[in-house]
Amino acid sequence: MIEYRSIRVGLLGAGSVGSQVARLLLEHGDELAQRIGARIELVGIAVRDVDAERDVELPRALLTTDADALILGSDIVIELMGGLEPARTLVLQAIASGADVVTGNKALLATHGPELFAAAEQVGAQLSYEAAVGGAIPILRPLRESLAGDRVERILGIVNGTTNFILDRMDTTGASLEDALATATELGYAEADPTADIGGYDAAQKAAILASIAFHTNVPVEAVHREGITGVSAAQVDSARRAGFVVKLLAICERLVDAETGEEGVSARVYPALVPREHPLASVRGANNAVFVEASAAGPLMFYGAGAGGVQTASAVLGDLVAIARRHVIGGPGMAESTHAELPMFDIGRITTRYAITLEVVDEPGVLERIARVFSEHGVSVEQLQQTVSSGSERATLVIGTHEATESALAETVTSLAENPVVASVASVLRVEGTL
Amino acid sequence: MIEYRSIRVGLLGAGSVGSQVARLLLEHGDELAQRIGARIELVGIAVRDVDAERDVELPRALLTTDADALILGSDIVIELMGGLEPARTLVLQAIASGADVVTGNKALLATHGPELFAAAEQVGAQLSYEAAVGGAIPILRPLRESLAGDRVERILGIVNGTTNFILDRMDTTGASLEDALATATELGYAEADPTADIGGYDAAQKAAILASIAFHTNVPVEAVHREGITGVSAAQVDSARRAGFVVKLLAICERLVDAETGEEGVSARVYPALVPREHPLASVRGANNAVFVEASAAGPLMFYGAGAGGVQTASAVLGDLVAIARRHVIGGPGMAESTHAELPMFDIGRITTRYAITLEVVDEPGVLERIARVFSEHGVSVEQLQQTVSSGSERATLVIGTHEATESALAETVTSLAENPVVASVASVLRVEGTL
Numbered sequence: 111m112i113e114y115r116s117i118r119v120g121l122l123g124a125g126s127v128g129s130q131v132a133r134l135l136l137e138h139g140d141e142l143a144q145r146i147g148a149r150i151e152l153v154g155i156a157v158r159d160v161d162a163e164r165d166v167e168l169p170r171a172l173l174t175t176d177a178d179a180l181i182l183g184s185d186i187v188i189e190l191m192g193g194l195e196p197a198r199t200l201v202l203q204a205i206a207s208g209a210d211v212v213t214g215n216k217a218l219l220a221t222h223g224p225e226l227f228a229a230a231e232q233v234g235a236q237l238s239y240e241a242a243v244g245g246a247i248p249i250l251r252p253l254r255e256s257l258a259g260d261r262v263e264r265i266l267g268i269v270n271g272t273t274n275f276i277l278d279r280m281d282t283t284g285a286s287l288e289d290a291l292a293t294a295t296e297l298g299y300a301e302a303d304p305t306a307d308i309g310g311y312d313a314a315q316k317a318a319i320l321a322s323i324a325f326h327t328n329v330p331v332e333a334v335h336r337e338g339i340t341g342v343s344a345a346q347v348d349s350a351r352r353a354g355f356v357v358k359l360l361a362i363c364e365r366l367v368d369a370e371t372g373e374e375g376v377s378a379r380v381y382p383a384l385v386p387r388e389h390p391l392a393s394v395r396g397a398n399n400a401v402f403v404e405a406s407a408a409g410p411l412m413f414y415g416a417g418a419g420g421v422q423t424a425s426a427v428l429g430d431l432v433a434i435a436r437r438h439v440i441g442g443p444g445m446a447e448s449t450h451a452e453l454p455m456f457d458i459g460r461i462t463t464r465y466a467i468t469l470e471v472v473d474e475p476g477v478l479e480r481i482a483r484v485f486s487e488h489g490v491s492v493e494q495l496q497q498t499v500s501s502g503s504e505r506a507t508l509v510i511g512t513h514e515a516t517e518s519a520l521a522e523t524v525t526s527l528a529e530n531p532v533v534a535s536v537a538s539v540l541r542v543e544g545t546l
Numbered sequence: 547m548i549e550y551r552s553i554r555v556g557l558l559g560a561g562s563v564g565s566q567v568a569r570l571l572l573e574h575g576d577e578l579a580q581r582i583g584a585r586i587e588l589v590g591i592a593v594r595d596v597d598a599e600r601d602v603e604l605p606r607a608l609l610t611t612d613a614d615a616l617i618l619g620s621d622i623v624i625e626l627m628g629g630l631e632p633a634r635t636l637v638l639q640a641i642a643s644g645a646d647v648v649t650g651n652k653a654l655l656a657t658h659g660p661e662l663f664a665a666a667e668q669v670g671a672q673l674s675y676e677a678a679v680g681g682a683i684p685i686l687r688p689l690r691e692s693l694a695g696d697r698v699e700r701i702l703g704i705v706n707g708t709t710n711f712i713l714d715r716m717d718t719t720g721a722s723l724e725d726a727l728a729t730a731t732e733l734g735y736a737e738a739d740p741t742a743d744i745g746g747y748d749a750a751q752k753a754a755i756l757a758s759i760a761f762h763t764n765v766p767v768e769a770v771h772r773e774g775i776t777g778v779s780a781a782q783v784d785s786a787r788r789a790g791f792v793v794k795l796l797a798i799c800e801r802l803v804d805a806e807t808g809e810e811g812v813s814a815r816v817y818p819a820l821v822p823r824e825h826p827l828a829s830v831r832g833a834n835n836a837v838f839v840e841a842s843a844a845g846p847l848m849f850y851g852a853g854a855g856g857v858q859t860a861s862a863v864l865g866d867l868v869a870i871a872r873r874h875v876i877g878g879p880g881m882a883e884s885t886h887a888e889l890p891m892f893d894i895g896r897i898t899t900r901y902a903i904t905l906e907v908v909d910e911p912g913v914l915e916r917i918a919r920v921f922s923e924h925g926v927s928v929e930q931l932q933q934t935v936s937s938g939s940e941r942a943t944l945v946i947g948t949h950e951a952t953e954s955a956l957a958e959t960v961t962s963l964a965e966n967p968v969v970a971s972v973a974s975v976l977r978v979e980g981t982l
Contacts, residue, residue, distance in 0.1 A: 240692060259861065419845075429693055
């Protein structure tokens with residue numbers, strides 16, 4: 111039995127992830143010590159109210175409400191409280207006290223990332239956050255380190271398990287959004303208040319983090335264009351399926367060059383989109399996550415796995431912890447944050463994409479021509495157009511697929527279509543992504 | 547324009563990967579310098595014969611036949627010559643001269659890994675080899691670092707693009723192995739001598755590397771059980787498809803516990819197996835690779851991408867190079883190799899798996915009973931049995947699916963089936979893996 115030196119770890123938060131991190135640290139201490147060359151000593155777990163802690167697995171002796179004292183007595187601090195405050199203050203305290211920090215707090219990073227990184231860089235502290243995106247899936251480290259010599263052009267990510275479960279269920283059972291959400295809540299895939307998930311806020315935070323790392327620049331969450339899935343109907347999912355597509359909520363990060371000015375920039379956006387059935391992302395089922403990366407040399411890569419769950423996410427936290435602990439053993443600073451290349455953010459209007467538009471139109475001669483004119487007037491070229499007339503109705507249904515055009519041109523097209531007298535209603539507007 | 551210090555890089559080999567590495571280093575020098583904080587200076591490219599170099603992209607001035615001098619003048623040496631010698635000698639020279647080394651040479655690592663790692667550890671040199679497995683796919687770094695706090699239980703890998711292309715083609719077109727191989731050769735997916743690929747030798751080397759990293763132990767390539775795809779017939783692929791399976795050549799690395807003795811060990815093996823269509827690995831098409839990892843906390847993860855190709859693999863080489871170069875800038879030793887836990891290798895006989903066996907039997911009363919007895923005699927329980935009699939024939943076809951049993955029991959069962967008078971022929975024997 112080797113006598114290892116010990117590294118003091120303070121854990122902030124004992125929720126679904128925190129309690130699993132504590133359990134794994136206590137159960138696998140010997141194995142981890144062997145891999146690290148030092149013993150991880152869990153010195154304390156800061157919680158709001160010790161008596162309120164129901165998790166029987168947690169040793170009572172480790173629980174404390176004094177986070178400040180815990181931080182001062184820790185070499186490495188793991189922040190898993192979630193939310194902005196007091197998380198932000200405590201992480202800054204930890205960094206100031208000379209500790210390295212592991213966090214899975216995506217909201218904190220997407221909102222206060224630059225402040226935290228600056229503080230860490232100043233004192234040469236490590237700030238790791240693999241668990242913040244994609245749960246158990248190793249995605250941030252591969253993006254930052256494995257692809258460091260390559261050039262990431264585009265990321266298409268299914269980064270929110272709740273919405274993927276809902277959309278998958280709508281696709282497989284034909285359920286409505288409401289029913290699928292109800293099932294997700296029953297099965298514990300959705301929170302009591304599902305706004306953060308179905309509103310795309312959670313995905314937008316992850317998109318900001320992914321884009322910042324992939325493009326070596328700073329992408330604030332406010333700069334991420336965000337559309338949730340609340341507008342997705344069973345009819346849309348059904349016609350998508352019949353057309354060979356599946357509706358997925360995508361977090362898209364893209365390197366762009368302005369066609370006119372030649373200006374380089376990046377875009378980060380979240381919206382439900384049509385994905386071809388043959389695309390690897392289409393086969394991501396249930397609450398799973400996957401991040402599809404297109405790099406100029408590596409080509410397409412996909413990282414797939416459980417995007418949430420206490421024990422799964424704990425795996426990512428421990429990965430960061432072991433990496434930092436090993437550096438404590440072998441000495442030397444950690445992996446330097448790559449220099450940031452502050453690229454401008456392109457707003458959604460400058461993005462080019464393809465649309466699938468479904469219109470209810472009056473069934474009379476010349477309608478097709480008038481609709482086609484609306485598209486050409488806005489410089490949007492139609493790739494395919496399908497008209498179906500239900501017998502005995504004065505209405506016809508038009509499904510129009512466009513070629514690539516700018517969001518602004520497509521938006522204007524949709525607006526004037528809605529105003530056009532021959533158009534009874536714009537039934538559905540969806541973007542098409544992940545073209546093969 | 548910042549003046550960066552420069553890091554001297556010597557490249558050994560200018561083949562499909564080497565020439566792409568050189569090109570990317572020369573074309574993206576500024577971008578890499580910004581990310582690293584130092585300039586990568588490609589000081590030379592060692593080739594066998596300067597005049598024989600047809601690659602016009604390579605600056606003639608950089609070409610040299612004096613590898614020894616190049617190594618002495620390099621801070622980092624990139625070995626992409628392939629083969630065992632002189633690669634082994636030159637890598638050891640580079641390490642001895644104080645240089646860090648990046649290699650994509652799987653044969654070298656699978657054969658001389660321990661010797662090279664020991665040499666590197668002794669002088670504190672870095673030896674990185676992400677490109678050796680899965681081409682462009684970041685898999686070794688995630689296994690070693692991201693999952694360092696987790697426990698990898700099992701790896702199912704499609705790690706040879708040539709055989710996956712061939713099996714995929716047999717599955718989609720019904721082609722014979724010969725025809726599919728011919729197509730692969732035409733399209734450049736197979737070498738003139740395809741033995742290393744279709745014989746499973748390439749996959750076995752990768753299995754040895756994956757198992758060594760995943761289980762923190764040393765798995766020599768000789769300890770990897772290897773079966774190629776030469777025995778896979780169009781009929782097998784066809785009946786697999788009709789039964790909802792696809793035939794894939796799998797590299798399997800497993801953590802095992804002996805049922806009787808409770809002894810812990812690992813297994814590494816390569817063979818063609820039936821994979822359910824719903825399994826993520828079944829959707830890996832063409833020459834792509836994918837590594838499916840089951841970790842006890844993270845659950846199932848999959849890493850997917852291009853398993854070969856000059857520029858794709860160059861991406862992995864550059865990732866290793868940038869990581870090492872950054873450490874040259876910020877100082878401090880590299881990531882320590884985790885302590886090795888020398889686990890015993892379990893030979894194939896101790897592995898438990900499931901079989902799908904197709905028999906041609908004489909069509910007479912009592913045959914089923916006699917076949918069933920053979921299985922029970924060897925303690926193998928039958929999960930399903932399907933008999934088809936073609937009219938007017940005295941022969942019947944039996945397809946038998948077994949429950950999990952040890953390889954040895956299953957092998958003995960097959961042997962005595964072949965000897966049984968009622969069995970005309972054992973038409974097909976395939977293992978079933980990746981059960982969902």
